[in-house]
Amino acid sequence: MSTDTTTSAQAGTEDAAAPVLEVNDLTVDYRRRGAGPLRAVDHLSFRLEPGRTLALVGESGSGKSTVVRALAGFVAPTEGTVALEGVRGGRGRRADREYRKALQLVFQDPFASLNPMHTVARHLRRPVVRYQAPGSRAQAHEAVLELLRSVNLTPEADIAGKYPHELSGGQRQRVAIARALATGPRVLLADEPVSMLDVSIRLEILNLLDRLARERDMAMLYVTHDLATARHFSSQIMVMYRGEVVEDGPSDEVILNPAHPYTRMLAAAAPDPTIPRERAAAARRERIEARGARVAEYREADTGAGCRFRSRCPHAMPVCGQHPPDFAAGPGHTARCWLFENGSAGVRDVP
Amino acid sequence: MMRTEDERGRDEEFDQSVDRGSVTTASGLTGAGPRTVLRAQGVSVEYAGERPVRAVQDVSLELAAGEVLGIAGESGCGKSTLAYALTGMLRPPARLTAGSIQYTDVDGDLIDISDVSPERLRSLRWNTVSMVFQSAMNALNPVTSVGRQFADVFKAHRPQMDRRARTERSAELLEMVGIDPGRLRSFPHELSGGMRQRVVIAMALALDPRIVVMDEPTTALDVLVQREILDELERLQERLGFAVIFITHDLGLLLEISDKLAVMYAGRFVEYAPGEQIANNPLHPYTRGLLNSFPDLRGERRALSGIPGSPPDLRERVPGCAFAARCRDAFEPCGERRPELRAPAGAWPVACHLHDPQFGGLERAGGSAR
Numbered sequence: 001m002s003t004d005t006t007t008s009a010q011a012g013t014e015d016a017a018a019p020v021l022e023v024n025d026l027t028v029d030y031r032r033r034g035a036g037p038l039r040a041v042d043h044l045s046f047r048l049e050p051g052r053t054l055a056l057v058g059e060s061g062s063g064k065s066t067v068v069r070a071l072a073g074f075v076a077p078t079e080g081t082v083a084l085e086g087v088r089g090g091r092g093r094r095a096d097r098e099y100r101k102a103l104q105l106v107f108q109d110p111f112a113s114l115n116p117m118h119t120v121a122r123h124l125r126r127p128v129v130r131y132q133a134p135g136s137r138a139q140a141h142e143a144v145l146e147l148l149r150s151v152n153l154t155p156e157a158d159i160a161g162k163y164p165h166e167l168s169g170g171q172r173q174r175v176a177i178a179r180a181l182a183t184g185p186r187v188l189l190a191d192e193p194v195s196m197l198d199v200s201i202r203l204e205i206l207n208l209l210d211r212l213a214r215e216r217d218m219a220m221l222y223v224t225h226d227l228a229t230a231r232h233f234s235s236q237i238m239v240m241y242r243g244e245v246v247e248d249g250p251s252d253e254v255i256l257n258p259a260h261p262y263t264r265m266l267a268a269a270a271p272d273p274t275i276p277r278e279r280a281a282a283a284r285r286e287r288i289e290a291r292g293a294r295v296a297e298y299r300e301a302d303t304g305a306g307c308r309f310r311s312r313c314p315h316a317m318p319v320c321g322q323h324p325p326d327f328a329a330g331p332g333h334t335a336r337c338w339l340f341e342n343g344s345a346g347v348r349d350v351p
Numbered sequence: 352m353m354r355t356e357d358e359r360g361r362d363e364e365f366d367q368s369v370d371r372g373s374v375t376t377a378s379g380l381t382g383a384g385p386r387t388v389l390r391a392q393g394v395s396v397e398y399a400g401e402r403p404v405r406a407v408q409d410v411s412l413e414l415a416a417g418e419v420l421g422i423a424g425e426s427g428c429g430k431s432t433l434a435y436a437l438t439g440m441l442r443p444p445a446r447l448t449a450g451s452i453q454y455t456d457v458d459g460d461l462i463d464i465s466d467v468s469p470e471r472l473r474s475l476r477w478n479t480v481s482m483v484f485q486s487a488m489n490a491l492n493p494v495t496s497v498g499r500q501f502a503d504v505f506k507a508h509r510p511q512m513d514r515r516a517r518t519e520r521s522a523e524l525l526e527m528v529g530i531d532p533g534r535l536r537s538f539p540h541e542l543s544g545g546m547r548q549r550v551v552i553a554m555a556l557a558l559d560p561r562i563v564v565m566d567e568p569t570t571a572l573d574v575l576v577q578r579e580i581l582d583e584l585e586r587l588q589e590r591l592g593f594a595v596i597f598i599t600h601d602l603g604l605l606l607e608i609s610d611k612l613a614v615m616y617a618g619r620f621v622e623y624a625p626g627e628q629i630a631n632n633p634l635h636p637y638t639r640g641l642l643n644s645f646p647d648l649r650g651e652r653r654a655l656s657g658i659p660g661s662p663p664d665l666r667e668r669v670p671g672c673a674f675a676a677r678c679r680d681a682f683e684p685c686g687e688r689r690p691e692l693r694a695p696a697g698a699w700p701v702a703c704h705l706h707d708p709q710f711g712g713l714e715r716a717g718g719s720a721r
Contacts, residue, residue, distance in 0.1 A: 059573035059574060059575070060573060061573075168661040169661075170661060171661075198425040198426055198427075198600075198661070198662070199425055199600050199601075199602075199641065199644045199645070199657070200425060200640055200641060200644050200657045200658035201657050201658065201659075201661065202644060202657055203643075203644055203646070203655045203656055203657035204656065204657045204659065206655075207655070207656070225573075225574065227648055228645065228646040228647065228648040229646055231646070231648065232646045232652060232655060255648060255649065256649060265575055266574055266575065267648065267649075268578075269574045269575055269577070269578035270574065270603075270648050271601065271603040271604040271606070271607050272603070272607070272647075272648065272649075275607070276627075277607065277626070277627070280607050281585075284582045284585060284586070287578075287579075287582055288582050288583070288586060312575070
């Protein structure tokens with residue numbers, strides 16, 4: 001199953017299919033006590049296509065989980081629209097139900113997302129009964145076993161009778177994935193699906209999600225802080241910083257040829273064991289010098305209007321006091337940075 | 352004995368071991384040299400219970416002044432328990448069931464932490480060895496200012512310092528980790544997570560310790576902040592010369608910063624070698640699996656796989672190699688006999704039958720290397 005990754009990634013260059021999910025100008029404000037509202041997500045627009053994975057990359061506090069929460073309906077957007085193909089918009093139980101059938105989630109923490117008092121079978125039977133309308137008890141049970149097989153939890157009859165505490169973290173996450181599949185979703189939102197798992201089993205889970213998305217022609221939003229898996233398991237990457245997407249493009253482009261200074265810093269900060277230690281030490285000295293006298297506090301500070309990254313940016317210019325729009329940085333590749341005001345020519349030379 | 356002689360001696364041992372058709376034990380790595388600041392031998396830790404959890408088993412290591420020792424392992428492998436054991440901070444139900452932990456203190460005296468008085472142990476902490484933990488940024492007292500928390504350290508350990516000296520030193524420490532000294536008046540909640548972690552690192556360095564033990568010190572932080580803190584840590588380490596034990600699940604990170612690296616699995620060291628060695632030629636199948644578990648950011652797109660299965664329950668006694676059930680290269684002896692951590696000829700210690708001449712040794716290992 002692991003060889004599948006390559007094929008899905010290459011699919012990224014194909015022509016865009018009709019989107020399953022279309023998000024326009026999604027904006028979410030959180031109310032704060034004694035202060036103005038906090039804009040967690042600021043006019044975000046993107047689309048998810050069947051059988052393809054879009055990675056949303058960002059650090060904690062960038063707003064990426066808020067995007068997931070808004071798409072899942074856990075928080076109400078302040079502005080903007082979310083349109084799911086074939087699902088009526090609007091409010092009410094019926095619309096909610098259709099929406100939830102078509103859009104499912106896999107959460108970060110498989111220890112918290114399963115009920116410790118319920119068996120695996122019970123976790124899966126509920127969505128099966130509700131959404132697949134099986135004719136009999138036996139049929140429902142068969143559907144449960146089928147779900148377990150599809151996530152490689154075998155022997156399935158054995159696993160079905162177990163409680164969450166009897167399973168490893170990886171097995172629990174497989175149960176959570178099976179539960180998400182039970183409704184036959186068109187869209188899967190995976191919010192840091194492996195960051196709580198042991199490193200040695202993360203790739204197995206990501207390979208599984210990748211295979212399922214393609215086999216079932218689901219659109220997947222893979223939310224993560226890890227650039228390396230984002231590149232390997234998605235065809236497109238959006239990089240989020242303080243509520244906005246600062247770079248968007250084909251995943252190889254974004255990682256191998258990053259445009260926005262933030263993405264460049266992220267890519268440079270990832271540990272790279274292939275670099276000899278002396279070179280790593282030299283790079284470190286350069287970085288320390290570049291940061292120079294600007295204390296950590298200023299770098300981590302909020303900057304108000306203008307480009308939100310400018311307090312940390314090594315290329316900050318006077319124009320950065322104004323908020324930059326998206327500029328083209330290559331085919332299908334945009335960067336929200338003034339460096340690209342006059343196209344991408346010459347910008348690559350900026351260290 | 353100088354370090355180089357020590358190494359030469361080890362090489363001779365390797366050669367002899369081939370002649371004898373056996374392999375040496377890892378003891379070559381734990382002979383105390385003059386620069387040794389910490390030496391642990393045969394450390395085992397158990398959590399008491401109906402079925403005791405044997406979290407750390409027979410771990411030996413040695414740390415020289417100014418050296419960075421990385422300890423890599425997944426959750427539950429015993430790496431944090433080892434950190435607590437090394438710093439004498441085990442609390443019931445955990446207890447040291449075997450082994451010794453010795454520090455060389457500032458005056459060059461050897462201190463065995465299991466037979467010193469609590470007062471001596473307290474002065475050893477901070478002065479000789481200090482700790483930074485993953486949740487350390489939440490360990491700051493929320494109701495007193497950063498400055499007062501620094502002052503507490505000095506009052507307890509440097510009673511001769513007056514108020515002014517304390518403030519000066521605190522400000523200096525904050526500046527060292529890139530924080531405005533004016534922040535001494537701030538409360539922890541007024542600082543970001545990255546800044547709190549910097550404060551904790553500054554505190555750990557307050558009394559010029561010879562060793563800093565860091566357990567996942569940057570895991571909870573953002574990538575950029577993590578990178579900045581690591582950069583600063585290495586700069587400080589070069590300048591001040593303290594030794595570091597750095598514990599994390601992030602093997603890629605360790606390969607970049609460690610002089611020596613230990614890979615831990617199910618409570619034991621399974622490979623113990625220089626960082627470059629592990630990056631270029633990992634011997635243990637688990638180490639190889641861990642390395643493959645991190646996709647290369649810029650490398651070729653290729654099929655990726657982690658390690659199937661999950662680690663064993665440390666309450667169970669596994670007869671053979673604890674990794675055998677997940678190992679692609681397992682063969683007959685793996686299910687029956689536990690491989691000792693031994694250095695095969697010309698190599699560093701590894702606990703794997705593949706590298707034991709008795710079972711075909713390196714040929715077999717070579718055949719299965721990636």
